[in-house]
Amino acid sequence: MSWLQAIVLGLVQGLTEFLPISSSGHIRIVSTLFFGNDAGASFTAVIQLGTEVAVLIYFAKDIGNFIGAWFKGLFSKAARASENYRMAWYVIIGSIPISVLGYLFKDEIRSSLRNLWITATMLIVFGLLLGLADQFASHVRDKLQLKDAVGMGLAQAMALIPGVSRSGGTLTAGLFLGLDRAAAARYSFLLALPAVFGAGIFSIPDVLERAEPNAASVPQMIVATIISFAVGYATIAWLLRYVSKHSYSAFVWYRLLLGIVLMGLLSMGLINPT
Template identity: 85%
Template sequence: MSWLQALVLGLVQGLTEFLPVSSSAHVRITSTLFFGNDAGASFTAVIQLGTELAVLIYFAKDIGRFISAWFRGLFSAEARKEKDYRLAWYVIIGSIPISVLGYVLKDEIRTSARNLWITATMLIVFGILLGLADQFAKHARSELTMKDAIGMGFAQALALIPGVSRSGGTLTAGLFLGLDRAAAARYSFLLAIPAVFGAGIFSIPDVLERGGPHDASVPQMVVATILAFAVGYATIAWLLKYVSKHSYSAFVWYRVMLGIVLMGLLSMDLLPAT
C-alpha cells in the first residue's frame, strides 16, 4: 500500500463513519477505484479504531456516567432505577448481535460479502429504507427502551455487509421505532463503541501477519487511524448539529445515486466486483 492510499483511506473513514452512507463501502470503493486493490476488511476494521476513539473522547463525560451508574446498579437496587444504568445495559445488549454474528460469519465478511454488486445493492436498498423511516415514522420519543436497544442492535449487525452502513442501519431502525433523529443518532454513536473496538482489536493480528503486495505497513496503519480519529471527531459534532435541524434526505439521495453509479461501473467492467 502506498502512503497516498493509506492517507486517503484514513480520510474517507473519518468522513463517512458516522454518516449513514457506509464507511466500509466507501473505503472499499475508494481503494478499488483509485488504487486498483481492496485494502481488506481487516485494514478497514483497524482504522475504525480511530473513529471510535473520537466517540470515546467526544462522549467521555456521558460514558463515564454510564459506567459509574452500571457498577452502582450491580450492588444497589436504588441505583438500578437510574436512566444511565438502563442506558448502559441497552448498549451492552444492543452490542450482542453484531458481536456474535461478526464472529460466526467472519470468513464470509472478509470474502464474499465484499463483492461490490452486494455493496451497490445495499447502498440503494438501505438508502430507500432510511428515506422511508425519515419521512413517515413518528419521531416522537427521546427516551430509549429495551425494544429500541434490541431492534437497533440487530440493525447494527446488518452493517457487517459493506453498503448497509452501521450508523445508517441503526438510525433507520431507531426512526422506525419512533425515536427522534437526535436520540437515534446519539444511541447509534454509543452503540458502535463495543462492536467497533472489538472488531478492530480482533483484526490487528490479521493485519500484522499479512504480507501481500497491497498490504499496509504498521506506520501506514497508525497514521491512517490517527487521521480517521481527527476527521471523525469533527464529523460527530457536525452531524449532531445537522440532524437537529435537517432530515436525512440528502444522505438518502447520495446513497441511491452512488449505488446506481457503482452498478453502472460494474456493468461496463470498469471496476472489478471482487
C-alpha cells in the first residue's frame, strides 16, 4: 500500500463511518477505483479504531455515567431503575449479534462478501429502506427500550456486508421502531463501540503479519487511524446538528446514485468486482 492510499483511506473512513452511507463500502470502492486494489478487511477494521476513539472522547461523560451506573446496578436495586443503567445494558445487548456473526463468518467477511456487486446492491437496497423509514416512520420517541436495542443490534450485524452501512442499518431500524432521528443517531454511535473496538483489536495481528495482499505497513496504519480519528470527531458533531433539523434524504439519494454508478462501471468491465 502506498502512503497516498493510506492517507486517502483514513480520510474516507473518518468522513463516512458515522454517515449512513457505508464506510467499509467506500473504502472498498475508493481502493479499487483509484488505487487498483482492495485495502482489505483487516485494514478497514483497524482504522475504524480511530473513529471509535472519537466516539469515546465525544461521549466521554455519557459513557462514564453508563459504566458507573452499570457497576452500581450490580449491587444496588435502586441503581437499576436509572436510565444510565438501562442504556449500558442496551449497548451490551445490541452488540451481541454483530459480535457472534462477525466471529462465525469472519472468513466470508474477508473474502466473498467484499465483491463489489454485493456492495452496489446493498447501497441501493438499504438506501431505499432508509428513505422509507425516514419518510414514513413515526419518529416520536426519544427514549430507548429493549426492543430498540435488539432491533438495532440485529441491523448493525447486517453491516458486516460492505455497502449496508453500520450507522445506516442501525438508524433505519431505529426510525422504523419509532425513535426520533437524534435518539437513533446517538444510540447508533454508542452501539458501535464494543463491536468496532473488538473487530479492530482482533484484526491487529493480521495487520502486523501483513497477512493480506497489499497490506499496509505499521506506520501507514497508524497515520491512517489518526486521520480517521480527527475527521471522525468533526463528523460526529456535524451529523448530530444536521439530523436535528434535516431528514436523511440527501444520504438516500447519494446511496442510490453511487450504487447505480458502481453497477454501471462493473457492467462495463471498468473495475474488477473481486
